[in-house]
Structure formats: C-alpha cells, structure tokens
Amino acid sequence: MNRREMMKLGAGAFATSLPLVAHAEHPFRDAAPDSGATADQGGDAVxxxxxxxxxxxVALAGPSEGNPFIQVTLSAEFRHQHRTVSVxxxxxxNGTYRIRFMPDATGDWSYVTTSSAGALHGKSxxxxxxxxxxxxHGPVHVAHQFHFQYADGTPYFPFGTTTYSYLFMSEPYDLQTIASLKDSPFNKVRVCVLPKGQGKRGLPEFPFEHAAGSSSAHREELKDGHPSNATFDCDRLNxxxxxxxxxxxxxxxKAGIEADLILFHPYDSWGFxxxxxxxxxxxxxYAIARFAAYRNVWWAIAxxxxLVKTKSLADWDRFFRITVASDPYSHLRSIHHSKVIYDHSKPWCTHASLQEYDFQKSAERRAAWxxxxxxxxxxxxxxxxxxWGNLSAEEVTRRFWLATVxxxxxxxxxxxxxxxGEPVWSDGGKLRxxxxxxxxxxxxxxxxATQTGVNEFEDAYYPSAGKDKELYLYYFDFHCVGEYDFPLPAGVRFKATLIDPWNMTERELPGVFTGKSTGSRFVDENAGDQIQGGTNHIELTGKPYMAVLFQKV
Amino acid sequence: MNRREMMKLGAGAFATSLPLVAHAEHPFRDAAPDSGATADQGGDAVxxxxxxxxxxxVALAGPSEGNPFIQVTLSAEFRHQHRTVSVxxxxxxNGTYRIRFMPDATGDWSYVTTSSAGALHGKSxxxxxxxxxxxxHGPVHVAHQFHFQYADGTPYFPFGTTTYSYLFMSEPYDLQTIASLKDSPFNKVRVCVLPKGQGKRGLPEFPFEHAAGSSSAHREELKDGHPSNATFDCDRLNxxxxxxxxxxxxxxxKAGIEADLILFHPYDSWGFxxxxxxxxxxxxxYAIARFAAYRNVWWAIAxxxxLVKTKSLADWDRFFRITVASDPYSHLRSIHHSKVIYDHSKPWCTHASLQEYDFQKSAERRAAWxxxxxxxxxxxxxxxxxxWGNLSAEEVTRRFWLATVxxxxxxxxxxxxxxxGEPVWSDGGKLRxxxxxxxxxxxxxxxxATQTGVNEFEDAYYPSAGKDKELYLYYFDFHCVGEYDFPLPAGVRFKATLIDPWNMTERELPGVFTGKSTGSRFVDENAGDQIQGGTNHIELTGKPYMAVLFQKV
Known part of the structure; x- marks a missing residue:
C-alpha cells in the first residue's frame, strides 16, 4: 500500500510528512513510498x-544502538498562530523515530524537534x-454535561460493543471482526492494547521483545497459543x-468506530x-505517543x-495523571471496574465506564460524578x-432501552x-x-429525535427521558400498560409515536397530544378529563417492553 | 342453616356449646338451633x-343497656389437665355475649367465666x-427457622394472593371470589378487616354503628358506595x-385458605x-376476641x-403488644409496609411481610431478622x-420462582x-x-420435593435453593444457559429434572448426576472432567427462565 492509498483509505486520517523512512516491517509501508517522498532526513523545510x-x-533516522526506548528522548513543538502544542x-x-500530530485547526502549522540525540534534534x-x-468529524468529547459529540459539533451517541482482542488477533478473525462491525450499529468498540490469550489461534506479535536468553526454539513451544516459557524484556517495546x-x-x-483502548487489564498470561x-x-x-494522534482513540486506563491484584489505587491514579499529561488532545479517559466502582468524580475521568446494569442508580451517579x-x-x-454471558437478545435490547431512558x-x-477454535464475539470474529x-x-x-442526547426525567412515574417541553421518550419495561394518561406539559403540542423496540416498528398516532399541567410528572389522578387542544390519554397495547415517543410539533 | 350443617360445613371448625342464643342477625343462626340445644343460660354443667x-x-345472655363494648368485661379460663388458657x-x-375457644389438645376441657356483669359471671x-x-391441620406456625407448617406437622408453604375486600364485599362478588379461590393454587389470602371503598357496589355493613345524630335517610345518600356524610360512633362496634x-x-x-387479616390500613374513607x-x-x-379461635387466622397489623399518617411507630408497636397479649394461640403476626420497612427483628413479629421484589436481598434480611x-x-x-399493577403473567411467574430459590x-x-362496576381481583371478584x-x-x-421448605444457597453461582447434599433447585432466571457443570457434592447420587416453569413441563434426565467436590458452589473451571459414578454436566435449552431440580436417589 502506498502513501496515496493510505491517505485515501484513511479518509484523510493519516498523512506522512517528509522525510519518510520506509520499513518492510511497517504494515503501512510495505510498498515503495509515494514518488513525492524524499528521504531528506537532514532538511529543515519539510x-x-x-x-x-x-x-x-514526522519520521526521522536516529540511533539504534543501546535501548532507544530508554536512552533517547524526542519531542516536537507544533505551532499554529499563537498556540504551541508539545508532542x-x-x-x-530499525533506527526510525516518529512524531505524530493531529492538528485541530486549519491553517499553517510548523514544528521543531527536541531530542537527546543530535540526529533527531532541531528538525523543523x-x-x-x-x-x-x-x-x-474529529475526536469525540464530552458535551451537554452528560453526553458526547464530535469535535466538529456532530452529535455522537455511543452504542458500543466489545471485541477485546480485535487489535492483535490473527487472521482471518481480524477481518471477520471488522466485517461484522461494519455491518453493525456499533460506533465504539472496547479493545485491549496488551494481549489476551487466543488459545490455539496464537498471537502474531507481542508488545515487548523476547528476553535475550530466550531462544527462538523456545519461543515456538506454544501452549494455549502463547510461548509456554516465554520471557520478555519489558524494557524493550516491540x-x-x-x-x-x-x-x-x-x-x-474508516468504519466510523471509536476505539476505546484498554491500556491495562487482568487477562494476562505473560507477566505484563x-x-x-x-x-x-x-x-x-509509548502507547499514548503512538496512538494519541488517531482521532478515534479513547483511553480506558483499565x-x-x-482484578489486577498487582497494582494499587495509587497506580491507577498515576496512570490517569500520566495520560492527562501525555495526551496533547485530551481524548476521553475512563476506567472500568469489576466489583469496586472507581471514584469517577476524580478530575481526570471524563466519563464513567461501568460494569453494571442497575440503571435506576444513574441519577444518583450523575449527581455524584x-x-x-x-x-x-x-x-x-x-x-x-x-x-455474565448468557443474556437473551430480548434482555440485551431491554437493557439498551433502559440505559437510554x-x-x-x-x-x-x-x-x-x-x-x-473460533473466538466468541466479545474477543472478536463473527457477530451471531x-x-x-x-x-x-x-x-x-x-x-x-435529538441532537444533544436525552436526559432522564428523574421523578417520572415510568422510565422516560428527553428534554422538558420538547421531547419525551417513554420505555415501559416489563409493565404491560393498557392505557395511560401521560403527564405532558400544558400548552405544548406533541405528536406521539408508539414504538415496539423488539419488532422494530413505529406507528404515529393520529391527533395532537398535550397535558393539563406542568406540575408533577407522576400519574395523573384525574384521568379522562378534557384537555384543551388535545389529549394526554393513550390506549397502549398491554404488551411489555413497549415505548412511546412524544415530539413537539 | 342448622347446627349440624354448620359443623359439617366447617369441617369440624365450628361448634356452639350450649347454652346457645340464636339471633336472626347472626349469619350462622338463621335457622332454628339444633334440637339438642337448650337455652339454659343459667346452667353450670354445659x-x-x-x-x-x-x-x-359459649353464648351467654347479659346486659344490653349502656355501652356493653365498654362497660362489660368478660373472660373465661379454659382448663385442660395442668394448663389454663385465658380467653x-x-x-x-342484642344482649348476647360470646366466648370462643380453639382447643389445641384432645381430651377433657372445662371453663369458668369471669365478668363485671353478674349474669355473665361464674358460668362454667x-x-x-x-x-x-x-x-x-390446625393453625400455621413458624417452623424450621425460615418456613411454616401446620400445628399437626403438615408442611405449609404459603402461596398467597390478595383480595383485600373479600370479607366485607357485597354479593355476588363474595361468591365469585371464593369460587375463584377454590379453583386456584392460593392457600393464603390477604384480606382487610376494616372496610375499603367499593365504588357503586357499596358495603353491606360497617364495623361501627352510625352516630346517634345520623339519620337513616342521611345514611342512604350514597356517594361512591358509602354514606357521603356518614358519621360513626367508634365506641360502638357493629x-x-x-x-x-x-x-x-x-x-x-373450608377451602383450606389461611386468612391474613389486615387489622389496619390507610384506604379509609370514613375516619376509621x-x-x-x-x-x-x-x-x-374486639377483633382478636372474635377471630382468634379461627384456626386459619393470621394477624397482619397493617x-x-x-401510609397511615395518623399513627406513629409507637402505635404499631402497641398494637403488636396488644395482639401478643390478647391472642391465646399466638397466631402468626406481621406488618406490611409501603416504603419504610418495619424492623421485623422485633420479637412480636413472627415473620416479615414485605412489599418488595428485590429477592436478592433475602439472605441479608434473613440474617437480620x-x-x-x-x-x-x-x-x-x-x-x-x-x-404496580401491570406485570405480565410471565413476570409474576418469574418472581414466584425467584422467591422460591x-x-x-x-x-x-x-x-x-x-x-x-366489577372489582379487580386484588379487591375480590373474578381471577382473570x-x-x-x-x-x-x-x-x-x-x-x-420437600417437607421442610428450601433454603437458599447463598454463595451459589446461579440462584438455587434446597438442602445441602439432598436437594438442589436451580432457577436460571433470564440466563439463557446452553450448558452447565453443576457444582454438585461428590459422593451423592442425584436424579435431575429439567423444568420449564412457564410451559409447566418436567423432564427427568437419563443417568445419574454427582459432583467432584463439596467445595465452592461457584462455577467449576474444570468443565468436562470425568466424574466417578455420574456427571455434573447438563446440556440445557439455552432458553431463559428454565429450572433444574436435583433430588438425591
């Protein structure tokens, strides 16, 4: 794949400035560099x-002796008008150093490098x-207090999935994964950076070099997909x-999917x-230096x-602080728990990432965090x-609706x-x-229905969310409601749509809907009263798991 | 109905000693008394x-002037061998006083009365x-710590329902209620003693006499089924x-149903x-004096x-103490809440009666109470x-199974x-x-499956109850389990039955089932290992809401 293809493929996501050093090892640089590339490693006017x-x-040739990961420092300052961004x-x-930068503003930018190695220093x-x-649309950030949007203002509502091993799994499962993802509604995926065991499928690479004493024959002895006695030199990244x-x-x-990068995890067979x-x-x-310029990256600290018994809460806090300090773009940051919920009110958490399904506690959590x-x-x-792995599709659907309302x-x-031999979807492979x-x-x-996300009506009699006097989305969960007087606000006219979330049908109801008061959102005791200009009464199906949407007309 | 019919009807539940005073008003005494009855009100050798x-x-003629409810005291001591029971x-x-007694032992009993009225005193x-x-089988009591049984040792597992108004509702709804109950699995019913509004259906009687100044014409003005301006003399019971x-x-x-008598409630239109x-x-x-001799009575204080804002916690505690002191038979006692759970560890509560469906908290509640x-x-x-009134039948079924396990x-x-005009079942009428x-x-x-009830296995991976090494009842709730290695104890042989709670089918599986260890009841990591004398592995349907029963063979 040449540079032109890369740029096309990445929808403008990835450009390589000159000078460019091409390596056979680099997955994107198998082919000869674009004809426009000149290997002017010493030039200043790139x-x-x-x-x-x-x-x-920016790709630069530099020292390869010793341990460059430890011994060589490299950074650059990128300037645009009055701003300077340190990267x-x-x-x-193979003697190649890179500096990656994701500009967030159009116009002219310049840069100059600083390095402990003379060959890398002062390049501009x-x-x-x-x-x-x-x-x-740029990276996703927090917006409207409890929601998200892209940097260009486009709404982004996370509907994520989980494919822990997608980033490092071997063929053909990687291709199966991305094909399934492209065919799915998911716009975020939880993926591990450090490897997870892949059974007999094995791993193409490891994140660290094998230790010097570890023979290659030794390395080939696979047990459960990984070298049985593999030892790694964790001072040398791979x-x-x-x-x-x-x-x-x-x-x-390319698929429009945010990568929620899990930086640490407990599913480790190698001592990482x-x-x-x-x-x-x-x-x-290192991971932040490499990945931060990808606009679809989120940081999931763990x-x-x-369950990572080798680390303390102080370690996790430190990782957050390092991430805040190292990421020039403030990508989203979270940490995910098993049993003990992290204090997501800490300032470095941009949002809470939970392992729970007690959605009724959301209001108190929002208040706390x-x-x-x-x-x-x-x-x-x-x-x-x-x-944790045997919900019906109906129950998963229900939980997504509960989350929403x-x-x-x-x-x-x-x-x-x-x-x-085949992986389950939560590792990657085929979505079934x-x-x-x-x-x-x-x-x-x-x-x-919304550009800014829906907020829960916390005192609602039935689970519902939206925006007061504009939008009301009700989800009746297991309640088989046969009829209901919706506590709509007076003086606002709504259209109403009956929704069957499982059968994926919508039916707009005839007429105009409105309410008697702007007061309590609890069930109205005075059912059936005449309301000026419409009604708040709807005959429902009496089936469970139904929804109703009111939109201001 | 004469006395012989009464005894037959009541399956021995109700006998009237001589002397017997018959009143047209008394529902059981419309017909002439049995020929064996003599109205020897003054006799001692009854x-x-x-x-x-x-x-x-014991029925005795006594003073009817003044207010007998306040002015006349009456009790009796019943003696059997070394025991004396005060009633x-x-x-x-209409000048009739009664003393009712439920003997709990066969053999000869005698009694003598004590009263502030000479006509009632010293009768024996x-x-x-x-x-x-x-x-x-006698009254139901607590047994085996967390369960119940009849006084004769027959197991009793409460499967109750709710028909709040059955005791006082008008015809034909009372007949509909009892007919539905007889056709149902319910062996306990929650019923109010004080009236609840019955809409246009009205009430045949009220528990207190109308106040002296309340004209009968006034009383006939019904609004929503009760006298609109009715005032009652709450010093005079009716x-x-x-x-x-x-x-x-x-x-x-007669129908084998325990009456969980609700003595106080907030659904009051009359000031009671x-x-x-x-x-x-x-x-x-008064209620206890009348009802305590009915063996199928339980006391639900409220x-x-x-929600009864007119009373304090001290009032409820006092009602419990009065009940303990007044009931010679120690019928079951509980109190039911709306939002604020009563402290059921108080010694006068025989069991907890909850308005909840968070069954997963049962273990901690058992530990506390x-x-x-x-x-x-x-x-x-x-x-x-x-x-609270629109569950699917599936969800109700699920909740009963969750309670059980x-x-x-x-x-x-x-x-x-x-x-x-027709009542909903929870008031009475027809079960739909x-x-x-x-x-x-x-x-x-x-x-x-059990004579003594099932206890929860609190550390179980899936909800289950039974008796260790004898009985395991699993309910998988929403989990669509495709296969499972059940953590059965080693050295015990079980038969296994697959149960579909909704379709009401049972299928005994071929073979014998046993386990590898008596240790953790968490999911076994070493699935598929050979087990001496049987297996712990079962292929399940992968459908939700299934159950499996293991019974020792």
Missing amino acids: QGTIEQWGIFE TGFYDG GSFQCTSASTGN PRYFQLLERRLLELQ KSMTPEQDDRYLR NEYD NKPIVYDEIQYEGNIARR HGVYASHGETYKTPP GISSPRIAFLRKLLER | QGTIEQWGIFE TGFYDG GSFQCTSASTGN PRYFQLLERRLLELQ KSMTPEQDDRYLR NEYD NKPIVYDEIQYEGNIARR HGVYASHGETYKTPP GISSPRIAFLRKLLER
Whole structure:
C-alpha cells in the first residue's frame, strides 16, 4: 500500500510528512513510498498537507544502538498562530523515530524537534492543515454535561460493543471482526492494547521483545497459543506489535468506530500486568505517543482494574495523571471496574465506564460524578455457562432501552458458543446474535429525535427521558400498560409515536397530544378529563417492553 | 342453616356449646338451633364435643343497656389437665355475649367465666376435644427457622394472593371470589378487616354503628358506595359486620385458605384510621376476641403501615403488644409496609411481610431478622396504568420462582381492567390472569420435593435453593444457559429434572448426576472432567427462565 492509498483509505486520517523512512516491517509501508517522498532526513523545510484531525507524521533516522526506548528522548513543538502544542515522539524500530500530530485547526502549522540525540534534534518543518474531509468529524468529547459529540459539533451517541482482542488477533478473525462491525450499529468498540490469550489461534506479535536468553526454539513451544516459557524484556517495546494495532485502529476509524483502548487489564498470561512501575509508565507513555494522534482513540486506563491484584489505587491514579499529561488532545479517559466502582468524580475521568446494569442508580451517579455514564458491560448476549454471558437478545435490547431512558449509554457484548477454535464475539470474529438490529433501531431513533442526547426525567412515574417541553421518550419495561394518561406539559403540542423496540416498528398516532399541567410528572389522578387542544390519554397495547415517543410539533 | 350443617360445613371448625342464643342477625343462626340445644343460660354443667382446633363457643345472655363494648368485661379460663388458657369474650349485640375457644389438645376441657356483669359471671361448663377431622391441620406456625407448617406437622408453604375486600364485599362478588379461590393454587389470602371503598357496589355493613345524630335517610345518600356524610360512633362496634366477616373466614377455612387479616390500613374513607388510641385498642381487642379461635387466622397489623399518617411507630408497636397479649394461640403476626420497612427483628413479629421484589436481598434480611420472609406484594399481574399493577403473567411467574430459590415466599395479586362496576381481583371478584396455573405448578413441585421448605444457597453461582447434599433447585432466571457443570457434592447420587416453569413441563434426565467436590458452589473451571459414578454436566435449552431440580436417589 502506498502513501496515496493510505491517505485515501484513511479518509484523510493519516498523512506522512517528509522525510519518510520506509520499513518492510511497517504494515503501512510495505510498498515503495509515494514518488513525492524524499528521504531528506537532514532538511529543515519539510512541507506537507494534512486535513484537520488527520495525522501528520514526522519520521526521522536516529540511533539504534543501546535501548532507544530508554536512552533517547524526542519531542516536537507544533505551532499554529499563537498556540504551541508539545508532542512526544517514539522509537519505531530499525533506527526510525516518529512524531505524530493531529492538528485541530486549519491553517499553517510548523514544528521543531527536541531530542537527546543530535540526529533527531532541531528538525523543523511546516505543513498546512486543510478542512476535514467528509466523514471526519474529529475526536469525540464530552458535551451537554452528560453526553458526547464530535469535535466538529456532530452529535455522537455511543452504542458500543466489545471485541477485546480485535487489535492483535490473527487472521482471518481480524477481518471477520471488522466485517461484522461494519455491518453493525456499533460506533465504539472496547479493545485491549496488551494481549489476551487466543488459545490455539496464537498471537502474531507481542508488545515487548523476547528476553535475550530466550531462544527462538523456545519461543515456538506454544501452549494455549502463547510461548509456554516465554520471557520478555519489558524494557524493550516491540514496534511491530504496535504497528499491527495501528493498522486496525485505522480500520476502525474508516468504519466510523471509536476505539476505546484498554491500556491495562487482568487477562494476562505473560507477566505484563506485573511489570515495574517504570516499565508500566514507559509502556503507557509509548502507547499514548503512538496512538494519541488517531482521532478515534479513547483511553480506558483499565478493564476490571480491581482484578489486577498487582497494582494499587495509587497506580491507577498515576496512570490517569500520566495520560492527562501525555495526551496533547485530551481524548476521553475512563476506567472500568469489576466489583469496586472507581471514584469517577476524580478530575481526570471524563466519563464513567461501568460494569453494571442497575440503571435506576444513574441519577444518583450523575449527581455524584457530573459526567456522562457509559454502562460498558451490561452482561452479554449468548448461551455460555458463565452468568455474565448468557443474556437473551430480548434482555440485551431491554437493557439498551433502559440505559437510554435513564439518560446513559450502554455497550453490547456477545458470547455465543462457537465452533472449536473460533473466538466468541466479545474477543472478536463473527457477530451471531440478534440484539444488534434492535440496537440499530434504537440508535437511529435517538439520532433522529435529538441532537444533544436525552436526559432522564428523574421523578417520572415510568422510565422516560428527553428534554422538558420538547421531547419525551417513554420505555415501559416489563409493565404491560393498557392505557395511560401521560403527564405532558400544558400548552405544548406533541405528536406521539408508539414504538415496539423488539419488532422494530413505529406507528404515529393520529391527533395532537398535550397535558393539563406542568406540575408533577407522576400519574395523573384525574384521568379522562378534557384537555384543551388535545389529549394526554393513550390506549397502549398491554404488551411489555413497549415505548412511546412524544415530539413537539 | 342448622347446627349440624354448620359443623359439617366447617369441617369440624365450628361448634356452639350450649347454652346457645340464636339471633336472626347472626349469619350462622338463621335457622332454628339444633334440637339438642337448650337455652339454659343459667346452667353450670354445659356439655359439648369439639374437634381439636375447632371452635368451642359459649353464648351467654347479659346486659344490653349502656355501652356493653365498654362497660362489660368478660373472660373465661379454659382448663385442660395442668394448663389454663385465658380467653376474652365479646358482645355480639342484642344482649348476647360470646366466648370462643380453639382447643389445641384432645381430651377433657372445662371453663369458668369471669365478668363485671353478674349474669355473665361464674358460668362454667366442660367439653371433650376430639381428634381433628380430615383436612383440619390446625393453625400455621413458624417452623424450621425460615418456613411454616401446620400445628399437626403438615408442611405449609404459603402461596398467597390478595383480595383485600373479600370479607366485607357485597354479593355476588363474595361468591365469585371464593369460587375463584377454590379453583386456584392460593392457600393464603390477604384480606382487610376494616372496610375499603367499593365504588357503586357499596358495603353491606360497617364495623361501627352510625352516630346517634345520623339519620337513616342521611345514611342512604350514597356517594361512591358509602354514606357521603356518614358519621360513626367508634365506641360502638357493629356485631353484624363482624358476623359477616366470620362467615367468610369460615368459607376460606373450608377451602383450606389461611386468612391474613389486615387489622389496619390507610384506604379509609370514613375516619376509621383516625380513631382515638382507646378506640383503636378496643377495636383491635374486639377483633382478636372474635377471630382468634379461627384456626386459619393470621394477624397482619397493617397494610402499608407507613401510609397511615395518623399513627406513629409507637402505635404499631402497641398494637403488636396488644395482639401478643390478647391472642391465646399466638397466631402468626406481621406488618406490611409501603416504603419504610418495619424492623421485623422485633420479637412480636413472627415473620416479615414485605412489599418488595428485590429477592436478592433475602439472605441479608434473613440474617437480620432470623424469621421467615413473605414478599406479600411483588406487584400485580394486570394492565392498569399504575406501575404496580401491570406485570405480565410471565413476570409474576418469574418472581414466584425467584422467591422460591431465595428461600422466601411470595404473594400474588392481579389488577386486570374489569367491566365497569366489577372489582379487580386484588379487591375480590373474578381471577382473570394466567400466572396462577404456573404458581400451582410451582407449589405442587415444591410440595413434592420437600417437607421442610428450601433454603437458599447463598454463595451459589446461579440462584438455587434446597438442602445441602439432598436437594438442589436451580432457577436460571433470564440466563439463557446452553450448558452447565453443576457444582454438585461428590459422593451423592442425584436424579435431575429439567423444568420449564412457564410451559409447566418436567423432564427427568437419563443417568445419574454427582459432583467432584463439596467445595465452592461457584462455577467449576474444570468443565468436562470425568466424574466417578455420574456427571455434573447438563446440556440445557439455552432458553431463559428454565429450572433444574436435583433430588438425591
């Protein structure tokens, strides 16, 4: 793949400034560099063009002796008008160093490097940042207090899924994963940066180099998919591993999917959860230096942090602080628990990522944390023996609706039993379940109904969310309501749509709907009274799991 | 109905000793008394025969002037061998006083009365208590710490329902209610003693006499089924009201149904919840004096006690103390809440009666209270607008199963919309729903499987209850389990039955089932290992809401 293809493929996401060093190992640089590339490693007047929220990359040749990961520092200051952004570079192996930058403003930018190595120091250049291309909305940030949107103001409502191993899993499962994702409603995916065991499928690469004493024959002895006695030199990162991950990050970006990057996790067979604090911090800074320029990256400091018994709460707080300090773009930051909920009110958490499905506690959590909440693990659709992995598609659909009317977001997962050797969806592979079309239905409905997200009506008699006097989305959950006098506000006219979330049908009701008072949202005792200009009474199906949407006309 | 018919009808429940005073007003005494009856009100040598846990009644003529409810005291001591039981009598109107007694031991009993009125004082007699007839198992008491049984040792597992107004509602709804109950699995019914509004259906009687100044014309002005300006003299109980209730108590007894008598409640249109403490206490003692000899009576001090804003916690505690002191038989005692759970660890509570459906908290509640728990209001099957009244039959069935595998009990209720003027089942009338056959299925299954009730396995991976090494009842709730290695104990052989609670099917699996260890009941990590003498692995349907029963062979 050449540079032109890369830029096209990445929808403007990835541009490589000159000078460019091409390596056979680099997954994007198998082919000869674009004819426009000149390997002018010593030049100062590097030029380029990159779209807003694309990746401008400076590649420099530098020292390869010793341990460049430890011994060489590299950074650059990027300048645009009055602003300066400091960006850390990284060693990409074979004597190549890179600095990646995601410009957030159009216009002229320049940069100059600083390094402990003379060959990398004082390099400068400039480029022009052009408008974002279609489909590039920039990174996602918190908006409207409890919601999200893209940097360009486009609404973004997370409807995530879980494919922990997608970034590092071997073929053909990576291709299956991205094909399923493209065919799904999911616009966020929870993916691990450090590897998880892949059974007999094995792993193409590891994030660290094998220790010097570890023979290659030794390395080939696979047990359960990983070298049985593998030892790693955790002071030496393996750039090929990270290049692999980046290729998949770009695939996600092309598909319009945010990558919720899980930086640490407890599912470790190789000792990566037992590195020294220095090694942890170096790995973390390295990952941020490599990945932060990808606009679709979120930082999930850990999955099930409280199951990582080798680390303390102080470690997790430190990782957050390092992330805040190292990421020039303030990508979203969260941490995910197993049993012990992290204090998401801490200032470095941009939102809460929960393993819960007690959505009725959302209001008190919002009050405590004042941030968006994503219920990132609400148990999985499937049929395995583990109790977190055998929800019906109906129950998953229900939980997504409950999340919505509690003003929060949910993430999907799936663990149907697979043929021997094949991964379950929550690792990657093929999506088998039937909740995802229902989630697509909900996502489309929400995106049609609001630009800013729906907030829970906390005192509502039935779960409902929206915006007062404009939008009311009711979800009746298990209640088989036969009729209901909706406590709509007086003086506002609404159209009403009956929604069947499972059968994915909508039926707009004839007439205009309005209410008697703007007071209590509890059930109205005076049913059936005449209301000026409409009614608040609706005959419902008496079936469970139905919804009603009121939109101001 | 004559006395012989009464005894037959009541299955030995009700006998009237001589002398007997017959009143046209008394529902059981419309016909002439039995030819054996002599109105020897002054005699001392009264004889009779009554079966164990039947009702022996002494009727005496006494003063009717003034206010007998306040001015006349009456009690009797019943003696059997070394024991003496003190029993309070009551004024039944028209100059008749009664003392009712439920003997709990066969053999010879004698009694002597004490009264402030000379005509009632010093009356004595004796009777023989014979063995209980078939179907008479005596009153229900707590047994096996968290369960119940009849006095004769017969197991009793409460599967209750709710028909608040059955005791006082007008025809034909009373007949509809009892007919539905007889056709149902319910062996306990929650019924109010003080009246609830009956809409246009009206009430046949009130528990207190109308105040002297209240004209009869005035009384006829009905609004919403009760006298619009009715005022009552709450110092004068109305015996006809209580006679009506007693007739229905006996109907329940004949049908094998325990009457969970709600003594106070907030659903009051007449001021009965705002009586003085003296009036409250007098009413309470009167109800106990009349009803305590009915073996199928339980005392529910209140329904939704915390909604009765006219009373304090000290009042409820006092009512409990009065009940303990006044009831010679220690019938079961509980109190039911709306939002604020009563402290059921108080010594006068025999069990907890809850308005909840968070069954997962049962273990901590058992630990706190050390008593049986009946979730007496788990919301109702139906389709009304109120959120407590529109569960699907599936959800009600699910909640009964959840209660069972959490080692507790549940009560049913139903609020399907009815034709105008007809009551909903939770008041009385016709049972319309389809959860009741499923509850019958569960009740039969439980009664076949255990004599002493099932206890929750609190650390179980999936909800389950039973008795260790003997009985394991699993309910998988919403989990669509495709296969599972059950953590059965080693060295014990079980038969296994797959149960579909909704379709009411059972299928015994071929083979013998046993486990590998007696250790953790959490999911076994070493699935598929060979186990000596059987297997712990079962392929399940992958459908939700399934159950599996293991019984020692």
